[in-house]
Amino acid sequence: MATRVQFENCCDIGVFSKLTNAYCLVAIGGSENFYSIFEGELADAIPVVKTSIAGTRIIGRLCAGNKNGLLVPHTTTDQEVQHLRNSLPDQVVVQRIEERLSALGNCISCNDYVALTHPDLDRETEELVADILGVEVFRQTVAGNILVGSYCSFTNKGGLVPPHTSIEDLDELSTLLQVPLVAGTVNRGSEVISAGMIVNDWTAFCGSDTTATELSVIESVFKLNESQPSMIVDEMRKSLIDSYV
Amino acid sequence: MRLEKCWFCSSTVYPGHGIQFVRNDAKIFRFCRSKCHKNFKMKRNPRKVKWTKAFRRLHGKDMTQDSTFEFERKRNRPERYNRNVTMETLKAIKKIDKIRVAREARHHTMRMKGKKGMEQKAAARELEQDISLVKAPLALREKSSLTLSKIKVKASQPQAEYPMEE
Numbered sequence: 001m002a003t004r005v006q007f008e009n010c011c012d013i014g015v016f017s018k019l020t021n022a023y024c025l026v027a028i029g030g031s032e033n034f035y036s037i038f039e040g041e042l043a044d045a046i047p048v049v050k051t052s053i054a055g056t057r058i059i060g061r062l063c064a065g066n067k068n069g070l071l072v073p074h075t076t077t078d079q080e081v082q083h084l085r086n087s088l089p090d091q092v093v094v095q096r097i098e099e100r101l102s103a104l105g106n107c108i109s110c111n112d113y114v115a116l117t118h119p120d121l122d123r124e125t126e127e128l129v130a131d132i133l134g135v136e137v138f139r140q141t142v143a144g145n146i147l148v149g150s151y152c153s154f155t156n157k158g159g160l161v162p163p164h165t166s167i168e169d170l171d172e173l174s175t176l177l178q179v180p181l182v183a184g185t186v187n188r189g190s191e192v193i194s195a196g197m198i199v200n201d202w203t204a205f206c207g208s209d210t211t212a213t214e215l216s217v218i219e220s221v222f223k224l225n226e227s228q229p230s231m232i233v234d235e236m237r238k239s240l241i242d243s244y245v
Numbered sequence: 246m247r248l249e250k251c252w253f254c255s256s257t258v259y260p261g262h263g264i265q266f267v268r269n270d271a272k273i274f275r276f277c278r279s280k281c282h283k284n285f286k287m288k289r290n291p292r293k294v295k296w297t298k299a300f301r302r303l304h305g306k307d308m309t310q311d312s313t314f315e316f317e318r319k320r321n322r323p324e325r326y327n328r329n330v331t332m333e334t335l336k337a338i339k340k341i342d343k344i345r346v347a348r349e350a351r352h353h354t355m356r357m358k359g360k361k362g363m364e365q366k367a368a369a370r371e372l373e374q375d376i377s378l379v380k381a382p383l384a385l386r387e388k389s390s391l392t393l394s395k396i397k398v399k400a401s402q403p404q405a406e407y408p409m410e411e
Contacts, residue, residue: 085325102271
């Protein structure tokens with residue numbers, strides 16, 4: 001099910017949080033609303049960790065990870081990296097990377113099997129990604145954008161790419177990633193998909209500006225609907241009614 | 246908070262000190278004081294500037310390879326917090342510091358070994374060759390007592406002391 005969220009009145013929640021199948025990272029906000037929404041939804045399944053990276057709150061764009069590991073930039077302080085290591089389960093490998101392109105969340109987009117990276121990423125970083133995240137790495141652009149981490153978002157079930165991606169590009173990416181892809185937008189037409197929403201195999205969170213149409217596209221491509229009829233009615237109601245918390 | 250090393254002189258930069266310069270290729274240069282910063286702006290190579298650690302290491306004045314340096318390496322993969330390990334680490338830090346200081350002192354003594362002998366030899370040679378700097382050669386030839394020639398004197402038994410008067 002997809003939930004609408006806001007971080008301090010900003011709809012770009014993918015900037016302030018990171019969601020994977022094994023953990024969820026959340027930025028430290030002024031109030032606890034943001035954190036409590038994630039906690040309410042996810043706490044029984046995965047750990048929800050409040051953190052900062054390099055003293056900033058834009059953690060979603062700075063780090064990249066999946067259920068096997070988490071990569072953080074070299075600007076991350078020792079205390080933050082230690083906090084992450086203590087809070088995350090042992091199967092998740094936390095590694096700090098020395099890399100010129102330090103916004104790893106903008107450069108690397110991954111699920112548990114495949115990763116797309118910025119074409120200018122260092123070779124050592126690419127090897128680290130393949131090694132720690134346990135994925136196959138492809139240097140690709142998405143719709144002509146080199147910041148693949150922010151412009152496309154995919155999980156093990158499906159993926160979303162920006163609206164003006166050509167059909168050939170879509171097919172090529174789909175065969176590379178082995179998941180169905182759909183071109184769509186988030187947050188009322190924003191092309192920066194990964195900045196506007198976060199998703200894992202069973203939940204998604206979008207900015208509160210996301211329209212009902214966008215939400216239904218997200219739910220269908222990421223296969224977030226449970227197949228019981230009553231659940232469908234409930235969830236459709238949630239996505240059809242633009243509710244304000 | 247992390248105690249970084251100055252890029253130029255390799256001394257520790259404490260919080261509140263120094264300047265950090267980030268180049269366009271995203272490389273960060275940290276300087277402990279304006280002296281190092283200005284030298285960097287002048288494009289001086291720290292390996293050629295005598296008072297920096299880089300020079301001293303390169304020219305063998307300071308210890309280069311030692312196992313104690315391995316402990317201070319920056320680590321990118323943290324380990325889960327364990328109280329016992331932390332306690333042991335804190336104790337070990339003090340001990341390793343002591344050992345490192347002792348090794349550096351030993352390196353220094355090894356480097357300075359033989360200095361005294363060389364100094365003595367150089368002084369003796371100088372006395373032989375350059376005595377003319379002190380006394381004119383004419384004066385030396387006239388009064389032979391002024392030269393320091395090597396005379397072999399036999400050590401005699403202590404004789405009875407003569408009375409002081411007459």
